[in-house]
Amino acid sequence: MNGFTLSPALGWFGVALAMAMFALGAAVVAVHVRRRASSDETTAACVRRALLCLTVALMLLTPSVVTSTDSRAVNATDVVVAVDVTGSMAVADAHYGSDETIGRLDAAKDAVRDITALYPDASFMVLRFGATGSVDVPLTPDTHAIGTWADTLAPEATSVSSGSSLDAPLDRLLLSLKDLREERPDDAIVLYLITDGEQTSTGERRSFSTLRRYLDDGFVIGVGSTEGGRIPVVRDGVASDGSDGSDGSSDGGAQADGDGWVIDPDTGEPGVSRMDEATLGAIADEISGTYLHVDAATTMADGRSAEASRRWQVTSTVKRRERTTPVVWPLAAVVLVLAAWEAGAWIVMSRRLL
Template sequence: MNGFTFSPALGWVAGGLLAGVLAVLAVAEIMQFARRRKAGASDETIAACVRRTLMMLVAAVMVLTPSVVAPTTSRAINATDVILAVDVTGSMAVTDARYGSGEAISRIDAARKAVHDVTKSYPDASFAAIRFGASGTLDVPLTPDAPAIDNWADTLTLESTSVSAGSSLDAPIDQLLITAKSIREAHPDDAIVLYLISDGEQTSDKTRRTFSSLRRYLDDGFTIGVGSTEGGKIPAIADGVNTGGSATGSDTADQWILDPDTGEPGVSKMDEKNLKDIADEISGTYVKLGDSQTLADAVSSKVSDQWRVTSTVKERTRTTPVVWPLAIVLALLLAWELGAWIVTSRRLL
């Protein structure tokens, strides 16, 4: 059901002040007319006073921008599609990452913060979310619902130690190809941007496949490095554990992945070379997160300037200004005032 409201185009502060000034002028016009008429010092007619008062009041209401609020499932979105691919291997639980401050946090927490900044940087874009460990999985198909992507990031769980078979950076390639290709076919004129967030560690014995096959579908891309080159000990991850808050990423502290060669806790180090190589393969940019580096400013220059209308399941409200009837009334009053002034001027000649 449609509703009526005021939604000042100048904002409630400026719009309210201006409307208040116009209302005061309307009252001042009436008071001045009454005072002068009583003193016999004015030839202003009652019709002229009413006309001028109405002009002030109509203008005051117009400044407040009367609007109609109606529910809608249509939404205009920017023709930019962002694919987010986040590493969820066990090494992402290492607490050696920093994101915009000197506080040490887990790599997966830094990745979560990075995802939030990406969705803020593309407020009207569409997003697809992929996690990868032993394989790549499309968790969220392309959607303009940015909060759904933020919720996905907040609930990401790391790959448990029991199923881990070593990190392989090419694990998401197949899913990335399928996702990027389907987006390109559905929206051939869209700008597609990839953000791949990982520590860059490759522990698998297999040779990493190249990401260059993605270039035909991407307009731009970023590889995001989380962690440090000094590295840290890798916590043992239990099945289904969300490592969002603990330092170790497991329910029991001081349980670490052991190096089979030394019997000591293994150390995971961020591999910048791998991430830089992948960035080159997709003709993209490498960004290392750190004390002063976040993704707030890492926005692609290839963002589309085109828009399209889509239907969404979620119902939202649309506010439509309805000023034109008042504009007609004000125009008629001004025409009346001009006509009266011309007639009076000709009489005085």
């Protein structure tokens, strides 16, 4: 619906000038009435000059037309997935929807595939983190690319591992989420952090609470078991068998033995890695999200993650906006006509005085 309104282009300064012009127009009429007997000003001249003042005052108040328009806004969902690939993710003590025991990273791969299925119209960004964190696939709606990426995931080689540090992806996540929020302010951003929660590095873990301002929802997905399992030696993403030992340093500074297991230097026995549910729950609290443990009975395709994904489906909403368009040109035309009339009257009067 269209309507008229006053929208002073010069703000309060314009309003003050308009009031002054209204006062000047009133003064022109008052002076004419008072000095009618002793002045040669005609009534037409008085009306002309008063109208000129009033028209200029209206121009300063900027008459405008208000037009309402409807625009359709698409609220998309951006899903960010970060997967732990440290050496402990090679431990085979995980379950994912069945009683079959699989490696933690294999469970993580299955979780990634289910996550992409939960958000059919979303865009995805994926990161891996071990000694450092890196964005492997920038934001894309191509779920096939995400599935291919998941197939290529492999645990970090034992020789380059310097201990599990859960905050390794924090800086990269912070920059990526900040950029996403600035580029797509209307999108919903959901984070999935998939890890066993084991922290073996000597440094204190930094809080994930700095991510909270950029997230609409978040999930920390725990893979593995609290009973734990022995950590195999990993070379170039492949767990070593008994004949392929290694002398390289491993997760947490342990050493590898000749049977292909990482040795705990404190006990001299093969090290055991256990999923740390307390740490996983703490990280979920820091991002105001939810902790989920995937096991034989729970996968990403059901439970709270599936329920939440329906909340962040792509939606289309209609927004009504009002547009204000100044309409000053008719008044400008009136001012030009009155000014020309005034100038002509002055010319005629000057010739008479000659």
